[in-house]
Amino acid sequence: MRAWVVDRPGPVEREPLTFVERPAPVPGPGELLVHVRACGVCRTDLHVAEGDLPVRRPGVTPGHEVVGVVAGIGGGVSGWASGDRAGVAWLRRTDGTCRYCVRGAENLCPASEYTGWDADGGYAEYTTVPAAFAYRLPEAVDDVALAPLLCAGIIGYRALLRTSLPPGGRLGLYGFGGSAHLCAQVALAQGATVHVLTRDEASRGLALQLGCSSAGGAYDAPPEPLDGAILFAPAGDLVPVALRALDRGGVLAVAGIHLSDVPALRYESELFYEKELRSVTSNTRENGREFLDLAARYGVRATTHPYPLSEAQRALGDLKAGRFDGAAVLVNDL
Numbered sequence: 208m209r210a211w212v213v214d215r216p217g218p219v220e221r222e223p224l225t226f227v228e229r230p231a232p233v234p235g236p237g238e239l240l241v242h243v244r245a246c247g248v249c250r251t252d253l254h255v256a257e258g259d260l261p262v263r264r265p266g267v268t269p270g271h272e273v274v275g276v277v278a279g280i281g282g283g284v285s286g287w288a289s290g291d292r293a294g295v296a297w298l299r300r301t302d303g304t305c306r307y308c309v310r311g312a313e314n315l316c317p318a319s320e321y322t323g324w325d326a327d328g329g330y331a332e333y334t335t336v337p338a339a340f341a342y343r344l345p346e347a348v349d350d351v352a353l354a355p356l357l358c359a360g361i362i363g364y365r366a367l368l369r370t371s372l373p374p375g376g377r378l379g380l381y382g383f384g385g386s387a388h389l390c391a392q393v394a395l396a397q398g399a400t401v402h403v404l405t406r407d408e409a410s411r412g413l414a415l416q417l418g419c420s421s422a423g424g425a426y427d428a429p430p431e432p433l434d435g436a437i438l439f440a441p442a443g444d445l446v447p448v449a450l451r452a453l454d455r456g457g458v459l460a461v462a463g464i465h466l467s468d469v470p471a472l473r474y475e476s477e478l479f480y481e482k483e484l485r486s487v488t489s490n491t492r493e494n495g496r497e498f499l500d501l502a503a504r505y506g507v508r509a510t511t512h513p514y515p516l517s518e519a520q521r522a523l524g525d526l527k528a529g530r531f532d533g534a535a536v537l538v539n540d541l
C-alpha cells in the first residue's frame with residue numbers, strides 16, 4: 208500500500224512527510240483492518256508533522272479522521288464484519304483500569320494512545336484500529352462529509368460541553384476552522400446565539416451563512432457579553448481577550464491540543480466575577496457516539512475541500528496558510 212510518513216518533523220514548507228510504499232498492516236488481537244476511503248486533515252496532524260508535538264512513534268503515518276470499510280478482523284473481535292463501514296478517531300486506546308477511566312474520564316487516561324501519533328493513522332490506503340474504539344457510522348452521509356466529524360466534530364462538541372453553556376446562552380467562537388464550524392451548527396440547533404471572532408474573512412462569511420449572529424475580527428469585542436466561549440485558534444494571546452468578553456460566570460474553554468504561551472492575566476477584568484478558564488483534553492467514546500448521533504439528527508454538515516491522498520502534504524500546507532474555510536479531506540483514489 209501507499210502511506211505518508213513523518214520522516215523529518217519540521218515546517219511543512221520543507222516537506223516533512225514522505226509518500227512511501229509498504230506492506231498493509233495486519234490487525235492484531237482485538238483490532239480491525241480498515242480500508243481507508245477518506246481521511247480528514249486536522250490541525251493536530253500539522254502539529255505532528257511540524258514537531259510541535261513530541262515524536263511518539265518515529266516515521267508515524269498521521270491521520271485520525273478515517274472513514275473506511277472493514278477489510279480484515281483480528282482475533283477475539285465480535286460484532287464487526289468485513290464490509291462494515293467504520294470510523295477511526297483520535298482516541299485509540301486506554302487502559303480502562305486507572306482512576307480516570309473508572310470514573311468515566313477516559314480522556315484523561317495517562318496510558319491513552321492516539322491514532323496518527325502513537326500508532327499509524329489514515330494518511331494511507333489501510334490502517335488498523337482497536338474494535339472497541341471504532342465508531343459505527345450513519346449510512347446516509349457520504350465519506351468526505353463524514354470524515355471531519357470524527358475529530359473536528361467530536362472535539363468541538365466536547366469543547367461546547369466544557370463551556371457549560373446555559374440554554375439559549377450566548378457563545379463566542381474564537382477561530383472558525385474545521386472544528387468551530389461544526390460546533391457552531393450543534394450550538395445553533397440547540398438554541399444558542401453564536402458570535403464568531405476570527406481574522407479570516409472567508410470564514411466570517413461561512414459563519415454568517417450558517418446562522419451565526421455576528422462575525423468580527425479575532426481581537427474585536429463581540430456585540431454582547433458571552434456566557435461561554437471556545438478558543439479554537441492556537442493563539443495564547445487571545446486568552447485574555449476572550450476572558451474579557453465573558454459575562455459574569457462565563458466559561459472559556461481552550462479546544463486546541465497546542466497553544467502558544469498565555470500572557471499574564473489581570474484578575475479584576477479577566478477572572479473575577481467567577482469567570483472560568485478550562486482546557487479540553489481529547490474526548491471520551493461517549494462524547495463521540497453522542498456527537499455522531501446529534502450530527503445525524505441536526506443535519507450537521509462539514510464544509511469540505513477534497514484532496515487526493517497523494518497530495519496530503521499540499522493539504523497540510525494549505526491548512527497552515529489558511530487557504531480554505533471548513534475542512535480538507537484526503538480521498539483515497541489509489
Ligand SMILES: [Zn+2]
Nearest residue numbers: 303305308316
Ligand atoms: Zn485509564
Ligand SMILES: [Zn+2]
Nearest residue numbers: 249251358359
Ligand atoms: Zn484532530
